[in-house]
Amino acid sequence: MKLRVAVVGATGIAGQQFMPVLNNHPWFEVKRVAASKRSAGKTYREALTDANGSFRYWAGELPKDEILDLTVEDAAELNLDDIDLVFAAVESDAARELEPLYAKTTPVISTASAFRYEEDTPIMVAGVNMDHAELIKVQQKRRGWKGFIVPIPNCTVTGLVVTLKPLVETVGVEYVLVTTMQALSGAGRSPGVLGLDIIDNVIPYIPGEEGKVEREGQKILGTLAGDRIEPMALPVSATCTRVPVLDGHTEAVFVAAKRKADLDEVKEAMASFGKEFVELGLPSAPDRLIHVHDDEFRPQPRFDRELGGGMTTSVGRLRHDHVLPNGLKYVLLSHNTKMGAAKGAVLTAEYLVHAGYIPRP
Amino acid sequence: MKLRVAVVGATGIAGQQFMPVLNNHPWFEVKRVAASKRSAGKTYREALTDANGSFRYWAGELPKDEILDLTVEDAAELNLDDIDLVFAAVESDAARELEPLYAKTTPVISTASAFRYEEDTPIMVAGVNMDHAELIKVQQKRRGWKGFIVPIPNCTVTGLVVTLKPLVETVGVEYVLVTTMQALSGAGRSPGVLGLDIIDNVIPYIPGEEGKVEREGQKILGTLAGDRIEPMALPVSATCTRVPVLDGHTEAVFVAAKRKADLDEVKEAMASFGKEFVELGLPSAPDRLIHVHDDEFRPQPRFDRELGGGMTTSVGRLRHDHVLPNGLKYVLLSHNTKMGAAKGAVLTAEYLVHAGYIPRP
Amino acid sequence: MKLRVAVVGATGIAGQQFMPVLNNHPWFEVKRVAASKRSAGKTYREALTDANGSFRYWAGELPKDEILDLTVEDAAELNLDDIDLVFAAVESDAARELEPLYAKTTPVISTASAFRYEEDTPIMVAGVNMDHAELIKVQQKRRGWKGFIVPIPNCTVTGLVVTLKPLVETVGVEYVLVTTMQALSGAGRSPGVLGLDIIDNVIPYIPGEEGKVEREGQKILGTLAGDRIEPMALPVSATCTRVPVLDGHTEAVFVAAKRKADLDEVKEAMASFGKEFVELGLPSAPDRLIHVHDDEFRPQPRFDRELGGGMTTSVGRLRHDHVLPNGLKYVLLSHNTKMGAAKGAVLTAEYLVHAGYIPRP
Amino acid sequence: MKLRVAVVGATGIAGQQFMPVLNNHPWFEVKRVAASKRSAGKTYREALTDANGSFRYWAGELPKDEILDLTVEDAAELNLDDIDLVFAAVESDAARELEPLYAKTTPVISTASAFRYEEDTPIMVAGVNMDHAELIKVQQKRRGWKGFIVPIPNCTVTGLVVTLKPLVETVGVEYVLVTTMQALSGAGRSPGVLGLDIIDNVIPYIPGEEGKVEREGQKILGTLAGDRIEPMALPVSATCTRVPVLDGHTEAVFVAAKRKADLDEVKEAMASFGKEFVELGLPSAPDRLIHVHDDEFRPQPRFDRELGGGMTTSVGRLRHDHVLPNGLKYVLLSHNTKMGAAKGAVLTAEYLVHAGYIPRP
DSSP, X not given: OOEEEEEETTTSHHHHTHHHHHTTOSSEEEEEEEEOTTTTTSBHHHHTBOTTSOBOOOSSSOOOHHHHTSBEEEGGGOOOTTOSEEEEOOOHHHHHHHHHHHHTXXXXXXXXXXXXXXXXXXXXXXXXXXXXGGHHHXXXXXXXXXXXXXXXXXHXXXXXXXXXXXXXHHTOEEEEEXXXXXXXXXXXXXXXXXXXXXXXXXXXXXTTHHHHHHHHHHHHTSEEETTEEEOOOOOEEEEEEEOSOSSOEXXXXXXXXXXXXXXXXXXXXXXXXXXXXXXXXXXXXXXXXXXXXXXXXXXXXXXXXXXXXHTSEEEEEEEEESSSTTEEEEEEEEOTTTXXXXXXXXXXXXXXXXXXXXXXX | OOEEEEEETTTSHHHHXXXXXXXXXXXXXXXXXXXXXXXXXXXHHHHTBOTTSOBOOOSSSOOOHHHHTXXXXXXGGOXXXXXXXXXXXXXXXXXXXXXXXXXXXXXXXXXXXXXXXXXXXXXXXTTTOGGGGGHHHHHHHHHTOSSEEEEOOOHXXXXXXXXXXXXXXXXXXXXXXXXXXXXXXXXXXXXXXXXHHHTTOOBXXXXXXXXXXXXXXXXXXXXXXXXXXXXXXXXXXXXXXXXXXSXXXXXXXXXXXXXXXXXXXXXXXXXXXXXXXXXXXXXXXXXXXXXXXXXXXXXXXXXXXXXXXXXXXXXXXXXXXXXXXXXXXXXXXXXXXTTTSHHHHHHHHHHHHHTTSSOOO | OOEEEEEETTTSHHHHTHHHHHTTOSSEEEEEEEEOTTTTTSBHHHHTBOTTSOBOOOSSSOOOHHHHTSBEEEGGGOOOTTOSEEEEOOOHHXXXXXXXXXXXXXXXXXXXXXXXXXXXXXXXXXTTOGGGGGHHHHHHHHHTOSSEEEEOOOHHHHXXXXXXXXXXXXXXXXXXXXXXXXXXXXXXXXXXXXXXXXXXXXXXOOTTHHHHHHXXXXXXXXXXXXTEEEOOOOOEEEEEEEOSOSSOEEEEEEEEESSOOOHHHHHHHHHTTTHHHHHTOOTXXXXXXXXXXXXXXXXXXXXXXXXXXXXXXXEEEEEEESSSTTEEEEEEEEOTTTTTSHHHHHHHHHHHHHTTSSOOO | OOEEEEXXXXXXXXXXXXXXXXXXXXXXXXXXXXEOTTTTTSBHHHHTBOTTSOBOOOSSSOOOHHHHTSBEEEGGGOOOTTOSEEEEOOOHHHHHHHHHHHHTTSEEEEOSSTTXXXXXXXXXXXXXOGGGGGHHHHHHHHHTOSSEEEEOOOHHXXXXXXXXXXXXXHTOEEEEEEEEEEOGGGGTTTTOOBHHHHTTOOXXXXXXXXXXXXXXXXXXXXXXXXXXXXOOOOOEEEXXXXXXXXXXXXXXXXXXXXXXXXXHHHHHHHHTTTHHHHHTXXXXXXXXXXXXXXXXXXXXXXXXXXXXXXXXXXXXXXXXXXXXTTEEEEEEEEOTTTTTSXXXXXXXXXXXXXXXXXXXX
């Protein structure tokens, strides 16, 4: 029997991206969709159709008719009586209000930043810090919730922590400098980035982004210490830019390691990273978390972003850096709307079901 | 009376880019154009016209008729009797053979890398290391040339050294990490980068580029020590990528400084850098070498590359970096086919005329 | 003594585009800027600066300080006491209300469609239908205005009528089929076209555009008949698409002519079209209205849109069409934000000053 | 037992595109790959690997190891003893020499134009003119071949004839005018179109293309008349342009029909076109040949090109044209490297196997 799922923020681009992942999911079934009061009462199909009759859906594979025929509910009054799990994809301000309402009774996996920095809340990245799930119990106890809130990180952080984790586990990491070349889909559609502003251009600033990159990684790579996460002492310095790429964040990473690393050792650590997690065989998991490219011209967003169904992080150009102490440098590519967003959230939920944090009905 | 100039490699894209700069130049007049034997004997106009009658010229403002009507000469047999100055824009292998022939009698300003690493040869960047011109005399003496060879650096190096020099002069620089987002024009046209390969994409590798960036800066920022340049001890680590931008190299720079810097001090050092050079009033010089943007969304290649006629380097997002010792970070933008190529070469020549290294006729 | 000009809608992108044209204009001086009540009371500089301190100006050359220091007025209460001429660049609904207020006392040149289809109002395209200016007197008389309203056409119409007019005058035109490939700047910025929607894409529909193209040309090419324009009997069928181009509308035109045309005759008619108009030497006029390209690969938006300061329409690939009666086909390129918008409006105003319709102060 | 297949021109981009289609094909197995003498003797894997170790393969899904391990043969000396079918993807000049050698013994499906205009050779488009296959017998008899040569058309023709055929069958077609907006992949890679030439641009000319469009459609839509095809009397006038799109040719079509059409009738004719063909259930066939979009903003290359596995032609914006007699107009989208190239060739071969023209082993 499948878990009954509600998707909140279902009309927005971030919410839509859950649909292809959940459309024929073996464990989850979308039973409810919610959005702002403006869409409430319409069918999901109607809510996605604009005044001119155009279907405003940009997430690829269409939801099946059972989903399109659901009546959109007002997110502020969402009935969760027969719902086992909520995927929430709303703006941070809305999340701060709505998610606690849901969490009283129901597990919530969230793409918003609202609760990421709460002490009793883990930021979870599938395959990276599954042990942090224990913090859910602290959260439930402290807040008196039957459910819980588990956010995933900012999409730019995901690829970074996936690739840093095997380094932390082998050669150790002192600090990190990263320059990102981020895709347009990361900016969403409201307002998003105009074609006029990005064709033949690079925009060297993404408001708020660098702070998230510098902060969230330390928590994700931190250590569960009783009823809190002890953040890793990992200084990160980021410059985040926007480039004319549709999907897939590219990041040029420079790492000061704790000890001199052999490149083959590092490659092996990356290539085999998450093996146990992958072997759980969760429905949305790729066959490997990291693919290490030997071809120096890779990874490239257009050719590599869909690797492992958009869930495999690509690493290329791994080499020594002769400037930093025990320096390493590489380029990574992570699919920002799959591993870095909806599909990553679903994989996290799958793990939490597997591990018993989300009860099966 | 104007200096009579020959442009070698005039049919190629790098050579063509000299034309708009020299078209109505107050000091220089193009009297001769040379290319490979294949084009020799045609008029320049014919040599630029392909079999289908299309004019294969991509450098903007057309050369005036006097130039288009010149007969293209075989670069290997170029007569320099009445030529005061050669601008050479040929591939490195060809440069290694041709440029010494010319230098016997005539000053050569070169865009090629062939002689950049010779001990008696300065790599010159207008406004940055004008004192290195003294090395020309060493070169002339050692090689028995009346002329000389002065190369400009790789176009990716130019913006970097322009912005590092004021840092070196004020707060000092220990080492540098840089990620570049380079324009397509830097790859030229033979073969260049296909639209199929770069639209909606980033290519994380440019063969040979990182080595040049890591090496040439040290020489340019070095100190003239008798008959050689003592390279600056300045470790540079680069990751060079190609992005879907037509012109203008963007570079995200992280600097470990020698001492803690006040941001206003650094801005001021950059903004006023090269003031004396600029005040020489050379024809191709901009009104300032560096423009410091306060708007965090700048510089952007499409909007800022033409600043100062493509000769002003833009710096934006100047801020502290909390990871590196006395860390600073910023984003720069440099026009790779103007300041970083033909127009930079012409400005260098203008200085060498001004300073007497290139004799007026 | 210069004419004192007000620009209404000055904060929007269409209004901004007047600034580089008027910045150092020999006849016109911007004395007033107006916008919605929201911007009123701020300086123009402040009104262009967003909450984050970024300067939201996209029209190229910055207005001079005298203009940036003007106080933005509420367009609904604009004082025109000492204003000789209004350039209005507001949405059609606002235009319908505001422009008649101004026209009571002052000539208004408008980019909006609000009055284009009024019987006593000419749609003017510089160099094409200058004789239609006589209708201004009809309009003034009928409406009791001292000023008047003269709209320019939709930007897609401009290139079409510029190139059809010499055909009409020589070989005659029965009907026209046109497919447009329109630039992003034509869609403006509110909301404009997202990068996510247009990179690696063509959008085959632009709401409302085809109707304008099919209708406005007939009026512009019509004949002044007493107190109205007798529209030309010129059926036009258009398919309008959006392509990933920043500026410059490309149009593939098929024409059924009234008689068999010799291509050289047609070329000559186009190349010499508007000679008398050009010879007036108006400040914003190009040196020719049409440039006929012989190179089959031209015109291309990126290389040809700035021809004649963005005021010359390019025609290429002129050839016989063997399907339509006396068929001709060609590709045209017109700069949609220069000849097709602000700069075209200014050139029209220049003519109206020259011809005495707009009184000099 | 599968048919044993040779792919000639396997190292080129057109040849590579056969690989994903044939990789796990239920009827065909790639047993041999051939290319120019330069690649002969290497494994296919080696032949696809450049001097720097980069894998030069751009067709998506990698060939399986059995294919990558095949030894590339010299196309001029290809042994076809145990081969049932050849897919040839070489330049036209090479095709003229090589394909007759193969056809002596073996059926050849070709992407080249070399034989398209031969009187005894059909140009086949899957689902459109399957009855033309009878001409194969004429060809075999006349030339004394056991095999045959069947070319597919130019990729721009494919979408056009797929959509014209149902019009021909219902309302009749007098003549057609078409403007194409073609993708970069249609230009291949040697030399292909540079990013420098196409970003922010439209190129209004594709050498040779318009002639093919105007000529090949008439033959494909013609009638088998004894031992030849009587071309349809269908004048076509084309303007072919290149736009910054990776895959998918968009075409704006204007049709003069033989009788007044009801739009619903036309839609129905298109939507149901090829029903019988589709119902054959051939492995590469889509579930419908044409999809008619009601959303005016569709088709768009990026969102619709993969419809039906790249084998469904999209039609949108179907409406009356009021200029042409019984005018209709619409926009079509066809995947130029799938339906318009390799996958279309494979589907044609599947039909020819089904219908007995290609013998099963």
